[in-house]
Every structure is written in structure tokens, then in C-alpha cells.
Amino acid sequence: MQRIGVFVCHCGTNIAGTVDVKAVAEALQYEPGVVISKEYQYMCSQAGQDLIKEAIKENNLTGIVVCSCSPRMHEATFRKTAAAAGLNPYMVEIANIREQCSWVHKDIPTGTEKAIILGKAAVAKVNLNAPLTPGESPVTKRALVIGGGIAGIQTALDIADAGFPVDIVETKPTIGGKMAQLDKTFPTLDCAACILTPKMVDVAQNDKVRIFSYSEVTDVSGFVGNFEVTIKRRARYVKEDICTGCGLCTEKCPQKKVPNEFNLGMDNRRAIYIPFAQAVPKVATIDPDYCTMLKSGKCGVCSKVCTVGAIDYQAKDEYLTEKYGAIVVATGFNPISMEKFDEFAYSQSKDVITSLELERLMNAAGPTGGTLLRPSDGEHPHTIVFVQCVGSRCASCAEKGKEYCSKICCMYTAKHAMLIRDKYPDTDVYVFYIDVRTPGKNFDEFYRRAVEEYGVHYIKGMVGKVSPEGNKLKVRASDLIDGKQLHIDADLVVLAAAIEPDKSARPLATMLTASMDTNDFFTEAHPKLRPVESPTAGVFLSGACQGPKDIPETVSQAGAAASKVIGLLCKDKLTGNPCVAHSDEWMCNGCSTCEKVCPYGAITYQDKEFRMPDRTVKVRRVASVNEAVCQGCGACTVACMSGAMNLKGFTNQQIMAEVDAICK
Amino acid sequence: MENKNERRKEQILRMSGVNPKKCMRCGKCSGTCPSYDEMEYHPHQFVSMVESGDLEPLMSSPSIYKCLSCFACVDRCPRNVEPAKLIEALRLTVIREKGANHLLADQIPALLDEEMPQQAIVSAMRKYSK
Numbered sequence: 127m128q129r130i131g132v133f134v135c136h137c138g139t140n141i142a143g144t145v146d147v148k149a150v151a152e153a154l155q156y157e158p159g160v161v162i163s164k165e166y167q168y169m170c171s172q173a174g175q176d177l178i179k180e181a182i183k184e185n186n187l188t189g190i191v192v193c194s195c196s197p198r199m200h201e202a203t204f205r206k207t208a209a210a211a212g213l214n215p216y217m218v219e220i221a222n223i224r225e226q227c228s229w230v231h232k233d234i235p236t237g238t239e240k241a242i243i244l245g246k247a248a249v250a251k252v253n254l255n256a257p258l259t260p261g262e263s264p265v266t267k268r269a270l271v272i273g274g275g276i277a278g279i280q281t282a283l284d285i286a287d288a289g290f291p292v293d294i295v296e297t298k299p300t301i302g303g304k305m306a307q308l309d310k311t312f313p314t315l316d317c318a319a320c321i322l323t324p325k326m327v328d329v330a331q332n333d334k335v336r337i338f339s340y341s342e343v344t345d346v347s348g349f350v351g352n353f354e355v356t357i358k359r360r361a362r363y364v365k366e367d368i369c370t371g372c373g374l375c376t377e378k379c380p381q382k383k384v385p386n387e388f389n390l391g392m393d394n395r396r397a398i399y400i401p402f403a404q405a406v407p408k409v410a411t412i413d414p415d416y417c418t419m420l421k422s423g424k425c426g427v428c429s430k431v432c433t434v435g436a437i438d439y440q441a442k443d444e445y446l447t448e449k450y451g452a453i454v455v456a457t458g459f460n461p462i463s464m465e466k467f468d469e470f471a472y473s474q475s476k477d478v479i480t481s482l483e484l485e486r487l488m489n490a491a492g493p494t495g496g497t498l499l500r501p502s503d504g505e506h507p508h509t510i511v512f513v514q515c516v517g518s519r520c521a522s523c524a525e526k527g528k529e530y531c532s533k534i535c536c537m538y539t540a541k542h543a544m545l546i547r548d549k550y551p552d553t554d555v556y557v558f559y560i561d562v563r564t565p566g567k568n569f570d571e572f573y574r575r576a577v578e579e580y581g582v583h584y585i586k587g588m589v590g591k592v593s594p595e596g597n598k599l600k601v602r603a604s605d606l607i608d609g610k611q612l613h614i615d616a617d618l619v620v621l622a623a624a625i626e627p628d629k630s631a632r633p634l635a636t637m638l639t640a641s642m643d644t645n646d647f648f649t650e651a652h653p654k655l656r657p658v659e660s661p662t663a664g665v666f667l668s669g670a671c672q673g674p675k676d677i678p679e680t681v682s683q684a685g686a687a688a689s690k691v692i693g694l695l696c697k698d699k700l701t702g703n704p705c706v707a708h709s710d711e712w713m714c715n716g717c718s719t720c721e722k723v724c725p726y727g728a729i730t731y732q733d734k735e736f737r738m739p740d741r742t743v744k745v746r747r748v749a750s751v752n753e754a755v756c757q758g759c760g761a762c763t764v765a766c767m768s769g770a771m772n773l774k775g776f777t778n779q780q781i782m783a784e785v786d787a788i789c790k
Numbered sequence: 791m792e793n794k795n796e797r798r799k800e801q802i803l804r805m806s807g808v809n810p811k812k813c814m815r816c817g818k819c820s821g822t823c824p825s826y827d828e829m830e831y832h833p834h835q836f837v838s839m840v841e842s843g844d845l846e847p848l849m850s851s852p853s854i855y856k857c858l859s860c861f862a863c864v865d866r867c868p869r870n871v872e873p874a875k876l877i878e879a880l881r882l883t884v885i886r887e888k889g890a891n892h893l894l895a896d897q898i899p900a901l902l903d904e905e906m907p908q909q910a911i912v913s914a915m916r917k918y919s920k
Contacts, residue, residue: 515868519868527868560814560815587817587820588818589818589821590819590822590862590866591822603821604817
């Protein structure tokens with residue numbers, strides 16, 4: 127028989143406001159096994175914990191029930207308290223009488239009644255608890271960073287700096303991500319390439335970092351400290367270790383009509399290409415969708431001009447499997463499609479562009495060599511209209527836009543408007559905004575400079591309609607401050623498109639069993655206190671895959687993720703979770719159902735010899751659980767038809783005892 | 791008086807199914823409205839005036855009949871506020887309180903004209919019948 131202590135917490139008035147804690151303590155005193163029942167103002171305080179410790183020692187308690195807040199909050203605290211008093215930490219049960227009781231009930235009698243029931247359930251469970259000891263597992267001292275944008279690059283550099291090897295997997299032929307496409311960065315107007323490319327070179331030259339470009343993660347198994355990841359290295363038809371990046375092939379390739387994705391399709395590239403001059407790795411890649419040699423076997427020009435013989439038309443996709451201790455997700459973002467916003471005529475006119483397209487049009491390495499020209503006729507635009515929040519803060523159009531604020535648009539639009547007015551003072555620039563959101567160091571000052579020093583017309587209101595007429599774009603918009611409807615004949619309209627997580631994020635989250643929100647942003651373990659960790663142990667988040675972010679925020683989050691990874695890789699052994707599945711081999715009928723439902727691959731079957739009651743030996747096929755791999759999800763215990771599978775700490779008997787206590 | 795106004799507001803919101811609190815004051819409705827210049831009060835003002843219960847000036851203003859019922863504001867509103875439905879409910883409230891139809895279905899054939907788009911006839915029914 128257990129000797130159980132019950133400790134009821136007031137949590138100030140959080141619990142005591144709607145639950146009569148004294149009545150709860152008194153009611154639970156007479157439950158089977160309970161030898162002592164107390165209440166106290168704050169059980170989690172030092173004094174509260176001391177009270178528990180003393181009670182354990184004085185009464186020789188074998189288990190305790192703490193009626194307090196959610197176990198997510200303080201289960202760890204009270205387990206430590208119990209351990210300090212010599213009790214096995216898994217002999218502690220929490221009855222959640224705050225989140226699931228006092229916070230959701232309004233009157234004291236109902237709240238109190240429910241708190242007593244929850245307490246009784248916990249007592250019933252502790253009566254069946256058994257001491258558990260967690261196992262240990264080793265840590266592979268290598269990290270994987272998925273995504274090679276500024277987030278991934280910074281995380282990899284910081285991890286490598288601490289002395290741990292890191293691999294970066296990037297789907298594009300080069301690392302650099304979205305930042306490589308930008309022209310200038312706010313609020314300092316540094317050239318994006320000038321601050322990014324040195325970091326790309328640092329990564330390339332760091333002997334702790336390996337870059338798998340033009341590659342993707344196709345499978346992840348294992349668990350924190352021991353992930354096994356399959357990486358698909360797509361065939362680039364150019365030998366990466368031989369190609370010198372001289373670029374001769376990209377000049378001679380006769381297939382000239384391939385839309386250049388780096389310039390968002392505003393100019394063309396060849397079928398063999400290097401995305402941009404500072405690409406890392408600086409290696410050519412053949413686009414199999416356009417290469418005539420790969421499609422019809424006729425051409426071979428690149429292979430003839432290549433002086434080092436790097437071209438390999440026979441190349442195949444390769445798969446490699448690596449082990450990692452930690453995985454950082456840095457899959458980034460993309461602007462949403464503007465096709466569905468008919469009112470802005472994006473699909474009808476070449477002169478309606480997105481902000482990212484404008485970045486390329488203003489970039490010295492872009493399709494116009496840095497001169498701002500209209501995509502339709504190459505003329506200099508004199509009137510430019512910027513439309514903010516296109517698809518952002520959009521509740522009505524789940525199929526078109528996003529409900530959240532994309533956060534970066536206000537600042538980059540101020541930057542664009544300022545740069546245009548600086549370079550082309552004869553241009554009229556209008557910015558239509560709903561709100562200007564500029565929280566950040568030197569951000570509001572930057573926006574005010576655009577208005578006050580550069581004379582950008584900021585108009586509170588929204589553009590309702592853009593209609594192409596002749597070589598003009600007729601813009602109809604409201605000016606809410608002056609109470610007018612404006613009609614502007616614009617030469618160029620720039621849409622600040624909402625941003626969304628990269629499409630690769632969702633399948634990746636499934637592979638990692640990492641959780642996501644409804645917008646496909648990765649969820650952090652705690653929105654305030656654990657912002658760079660996924661709830662899945664060993665998976666960390668860096669950059670815009672977790673939510674819209676600008677570059678400074680991304681870099682600081684990347685560093686934070688790296689420090690969490692370093693903290694993990696520094697450990698030689700990890701303590702596991704003892705609440706794992708266990709099979710009663712005498713009851714197991716060898717049906718394999720549990721093996722099929724286990725999402726972690728933790729269950730295997732083996733033939734085992736059993737000594738039968740009649741002294742014969744029988745070989746039976748039974749399930750066995752790899753405790754290091756098992757995550758304690760409980761799927762097998764539900765699926766098991768013979769009732770052989772049980773989750774330690776949450777056995778079927780314990781759960782039924784709780785249900786009985788509640789229904790009594 | 792206070793009560794009557796409250797009842798009216800309640801009725802207008804129920805008839806239209808519009809929740810004016812969803813409006814984020816972006817002004818896209820007024821930016822998109824083809825009759826903007828004809829109106830004394832503009833689509834975004836309809837929404838905020840109904841929300842604050844300022845109904846008298848709206849109901850006595852010709853603006854409510856200037857709305858073409860083209861529903862561009864409904865289509866483009868990023869917050870699903872649907873200003874045209876609100877304006878329609880305002881019109882119906884005025885007509886119902888007067889207790890008469892301004893346009894009966896029987897009168898329509900006489901008014902028909904070759905060039906009149908179907909939508910205009912439907913809109914006219916929306917605007918002038920209770």
C-alpha cells in the first residue's frame with residue numbers, strides 16, 4: 127500500500143479564487159492511501175517545496191499528488207523536489223486544478239467539486255505508480271542545417287565556431303537564399319550582397335562545414351542526439367569537385383530561352399547556368415527541363431567547351447545517409463502568388479510587379495543592370511504607386527492571402543521609395559498604407575526620413591483597382607485623411623506581397639514530427655521562453671520558417687538556435703524519458719500490429735525461447751521495444767489486441783483507475 | 791429614441807449579416823467604389839457610422855441610393871466586412887419604415903430598355919423594394 131501525501135496549491139487567487147482549496151485538501155484526506163493532505167499559498171515557492179520535502183520525510187511518503195497548475199508548468203519542479211527528499215521523481219502526480227479547473231469555472235461550488243474529482247483521479251493513479259529510472263543515450267556530435275539562406279548560414283557558422291561539424295542542405299544550386307536577391311538592406315542601406323557574400327565564402331572555406339547544394343532531405347529517423355537523415359543529392363550533371371566555375375559553358379550553351387528564376391523570370395538564362403556571380407559553390411548546373419542534350423541527346427556544346435571535363439550527362443541522383451545529433455530548420459519564406467488578386471492586374475500588366483521583382487530591377491546585377499526601367503517597354507517610370515498589405519492581414523481570402531501581418535513590408539517599401547526618390551528625383555512616389563508598422567531600432571526614423579527628406583507621398587488608404595490603359599496604369603485609391611478618392615495615372619505599380627513559409631516546410635515537418643501552425647510556420651516549444659526550439663526534442667528553428675522576420679531578427683535567432691544546438695552537442699549522454707512502452711512477453715501473441723502503428727520504428731519482433739509450465743521450451747515470436755527510440759506516444763498500447771503493450775507511468779490499469787475515480 | 795436607434799442598428803446588422811467590428815479601416819472599399827464622387831458618405835464611412843450608431847444622417851442621405859450594388863467593395867474587402875450588404879440593409883430599413891414599395895415587380899416590364907444590363911434590374915429591385 128502506498129503512503130500518499132496530497133498538496134493543494136492556492137496559486138495566490140489563481141486557484142483559490144474559484145476553488146475552496148481547504149475543502150479540497152480535507153476531501154482528499156480520506157482517499158485510499160492518503161496519509162497527509164495540506165494546502166499552501168504557493169507550492170512552487172521555496173517554502174512550499176520545503177513543506178513537501180518535510181512531509182515526505184516525516185510521513186515516509188511513497189508517492190505525492192500536487193493539485194496545482196498544468197504539469198507543463200511545474201511537473202519538473204515537483205519531481206525535483208521529490209527527488210531531493212529521496213522519492214523517485216515518477217512517484218509524483220499533478221492534478222491540474224488551475225488551467226483545467228479554476229480558470230474555466232466561474233463559481234466556487236462547481237470549481238471545488240471538479241478540483242476534488244481531479245485530485246481523486248490523481249490519487250487513484252499514484253496508488254498504482256511504480257518507480258521509474260530513465261535510460262541514457264549517446265549524442266552524435268554533428269549538426270544538420272536545412273536551408274542555406276542567411277538563417278542557415280549564420281546558424282552553421284556559429285555551430286562550427288564552437289568546434290562542431292555542420293552540414294547545410296540547400297535545394298537551390300547555391301546558398302544565399304532570398305538575401306542574395308536583395309539590393310539594399312534597411313535601415314542602414316548596406317548593399318545586401320556586400321554583407322552576405324563574405325559570409326557565404328566563410329561557410330565555404332570553413333573546414334567544419336559541408337555544403338550539400340541542389341539537395342534535399344528525403345527521410346529522417348531516430349531521435350534527439352541520434353538522428354539518421356537521408357539526403358538526396360540531385361544530379362546537376364556537372365562534377366562539383368572538378369568544375370572551376372569559369373562560366374565558359376554558360377556563355378556557349380545554345381539554349382538561351384530559359385526563364386531566370388534568380389531574376390524572377392524577368393530575363394533569361396542558359397540551360398547550363400550559375401545562378402549569380404558570387405554563388406557558393408561556384409559550380410555550373412544543367413537544368414534537365416531545358417537541356418537539349420539531356421532531352422534529345424543532340425548538342426553537347428558544354429561538354430566540348432569545358433576545359434576540365436566536368437560535364438557528366440550520365441549523372442544520377444545520389445542518396446547519402448548521415449547521422450546527426452541536432453537538426454536546425456531554416457527553410458525560409460516566399461512571397462505569395464499575386465495571380466488571384468485580379469483587382470491589381472498583376473497577371474494583366476508587366477508593369478505591375480512585386481517588391482521582390484523591384485529589388486531585382488534595382489540591383490546592379492539584375493536584368494536592367496540596376497537602372498529602374500519599366501518591364502513592359504524599358505522606359506523610365508515617372509509615377510510609381512506602392513500598395514502595402516497585398517494579401518497580408520487578409521481575413522476574407524484564405525485561398526488568396528494570409529491573415530497575419532508579414533512584418534517586413536512596411537520597412538522595405540520605405541526603403542524602395544527612398545532609394546527611388548534619391549536616384550530619380552523626377553519620380554513621384556506614392557505609398558498607400560493601412561498602418562505603417564515600424565517597431566525596431568532606427569526603423570521609424572527611417573520611415574520618417576522617406577517622408578520628410580525624400581518627399582515620398584504616404585497616403586492612408588488602400589488601392590481598390592488598377593486597370594491597364596494604353597501604357598499607363600489607372601490607379602483608383604482612397605485617401606482616408608483627406609476624404610477623397612484618388613485617380614493616379616501610374617507607370618509602375620509595386621505590390622508588397624505577403625510572405626509565406628516555403629512549400630518544402632510541410633513535408634519536412636512531417637518527417638521531423640515537428641509541429642506547425644495553420645499557416646505552415648513551425649511552432650516553437652514556447653512562444654516566449656523557448657522561441658528557437660521545436661517541441662520535438664533535438665529540432666531547432668532559425669529564421670522565417672518560424673514566422674515573418676527581417677534580417678537582423680533572423681540573424682539573432684540563427685545565433686540563438688546555434689547556441690541551443692551547441693548546448694546539446696556538448697553533452698556526452700542524454701537522459702531519456704522512462705515513460706516508454708513495454709511489452710509483456712507472456713501476453714504478446716506476435717500479431718505485429720504494434721510494429722505497424724509505431725511512428726518511430728521503435729518496435730521489433732524476435733523469436734524467443736520460453737520455458738513453459740510443463741517444463742518444455744517453446745519458441746515464440748514476441749514484440750520488443752527499443753527504449754531509446756520510443757517516444758511514449760502510446761499508439762501501440764491502444765492497438766495491442768492482447769493487452770500486452772503498456773506505457774510505463776501511464777499503464778492501462780492506471781488510466782482505468784483514474785477514469786473510475788472520476789466516474790465514481 | 792436611444793432605444794429605437796439601438797433596435798435599428800441591431801436590425802441592420804441582422805439583415806445584412808455584417809459585423810462592422812471586423813473593419814480594419816483600410817479604405818479599400820472607398821478606393822474601389824465607382825460612385826465615390828457621387829456620395830456624401832462613402833463606403834468606409836457607412837461601416838464606421840453604423841458601428842457607432844450614427845444612423846440618422848446615413849438614412850436621410852441620398853448616398854444610400856448612389857450605391858450601384860456592384861459589390862466591388864464586398865469582393866475586395868480584405869476583412870470580409872461586406873459594406874454593400876450593409877448599405878442595402880440601410881436602404882431597406884428606410885423603405886420599410888416608410889411602409890411602401892418604391893418599385894413593384896409589375897412596373898419593371900414597362901421600364902425595360904434593350905441596353906439595360908440584367909444586373910441593373912436586379913440591383914434596382916435590391917435598392918427600391920422592401
